[in-house]
Amino acid sequence: MQDAPIISIIDDDESMRCAMKSLVTSLGLDAYTFASAEAFLQSPHLEHTSCVITDLQMPGLNGVELQKSLLAQGRRIPIIFVTAFPEERLRARAIEAGALGFLSKPFESETLIKLIDKAIETGRKT
């Protein structure tokens, strides 16, 4: 399964993590879940991640700060944000910084799947 793209899911809400993992693995992709941005940044899976799905508001580093941190490390991993508390300002900042997508919970699974496909596409091209 080393060939299957790896999707990293970061959300402080456990049920949401599990749900997204189940959805992603049902697509035949590999998924790893993290309860915080810090845990993801320290994880060995960071290297091989093709796409990050992250919650926006989390204790510790939030989604936008994670995006900044990844950019600072020179990693251009496509990021999809999901949030239960959509705030226009944060959304604008995330998109401006190159976010692939920005979804409000509860979101259509189809939209997420399309965004993941897009992320994997761009990953293959480069």
Next chain:
Amino acid sequence: MAEPATTGALNEQQVLLSTLPPSRGQQRLALATILVLLAAFCATVPFATVPVGYIREFIPAYAAAMFVISSITSALLFVQFSVVHSRALLAVSGGYLFSTLITVPWALTFPDLFGATDMAGTTWGVLSRIWHLVFPLSVIGYTLLKDDEARTAWPRALSYFAVLLSAAGLLVAFDLVTGLGTTTSEPMPRGSPFSMLDRAQADWNALLFLLALFALALLWSRRRSVLDLWLMVVMCGLLIELCLITLVGLRYVVGWYAARVYFLVSSMLVLAVLLSETALLYARLARSVMAQRQEREARLITMDVLSASIAHEMNQPLASIVTNADAASRWMARPTPDLDEVKATLEQIRNSAYRARDLIGSIRAMVKRDDRNRAALDLNDLVREVLALTERELQRNRVSVEVELEEHLPLVNADRVQLQQVLVNLITNAIDAMAEKKWPRILRIKSAVQEPDGVLTSVADTGKGIDPKIVDRIFNPLFTTKSNGMGMGLAICRSIIEGHDGRLQVSAGAEGGSVFQFVLPATIAR
């Protein structure tokens, strides 16, 4: 039930002169006034009989001053009466009104004033004595009535009627008195200084002195309010006046003038204090109203934040349900459906739905206030119950428990289930706070009497403590430091405790950790 105590609010006792307890400063000021009056009295005694001579302007000026002072004081007290409908206040304001009215004929009948020999001096003396009789009597009436009076809810119109009636009654009585005085009077030899006091008059003065002394003693034994305190000062002024007049027994001497000046000064001071106190109270009341308004606005803002947070919190399980449902149908749609995965996602869906239900339940619990389930409750019993409920959890987390319960606690009127919820919540929080720490893990629960009329319960842990930066926010709805927390726990605890007219507070523990404590009003003493 009383509204939950708010920080800025004042109760009636704090805004009325007749019920407000005097401050230390006021007590000192009153004592100083009395001492100064006494000193002045002592200083006057050696020169009391030194003749000053007849000052034509003195009596009209004195009477005018007394008229103004008494009328303002009486108006002030009548207004208070119209607010609280206290018969005691009616008595003392009536006394002041009488003083106001009597100054007019008293000044007019002063023998030497208009050179009117037909307006006899005895009238003046009689009026003087009547005044010295009625005023202390009204004060005695006030003192006797003020404590054991069940405040009757008089209709507003009736209270105005009472004011009018007492004023009219006083006028009639006063007409009778002046009429009596003028008809029974005998000419008083003018300018003869020694004629003023005969034996009968001396007896009269002694009686009046005793009466004023009695009024003072009675006030002292029942002193409670600002008004009581300053009425005592007036009584001291009156006593000194009577003393000096009886002592010198002469007109137009130092003592005669001084006696009147001292009483005038004490009356003036009392009026000044009552007026300034009223102004201060008004300012305090205005501030309190402002504070209440701000508090209300703050609560509105919190509700705004709360509703946004509830939307956020509800979206979480909803999103999980939708995503899980989609995932489940994908697992089903596979060429070989993965039923284990389907089962797991269905389980997740169920859990999320429960979570949404719990969230709604806790919001309802937070908003709802139901007095029906309240009953007399021993907090010690409750603590023991909750410790039994949480025993397994405590053992599992290797937390040792220290309990320090004060015997014979007063009971509180409370909802058992709600208070249980509070204690369980605080204990669970304490366990969580200590989970990241190795040793020691001690949970300390205390109960104690909180003077004057509260019961305190505290839950202390030896955990990591609360960051001072967030301590102001921990009671806010949906604020949480736990990754799996909803942030409703402490908000609900606080709303339950405040719903019981109590207070929930947090402080740093002596040896690290934090101490949550709540105080509930004791209702039934043992």
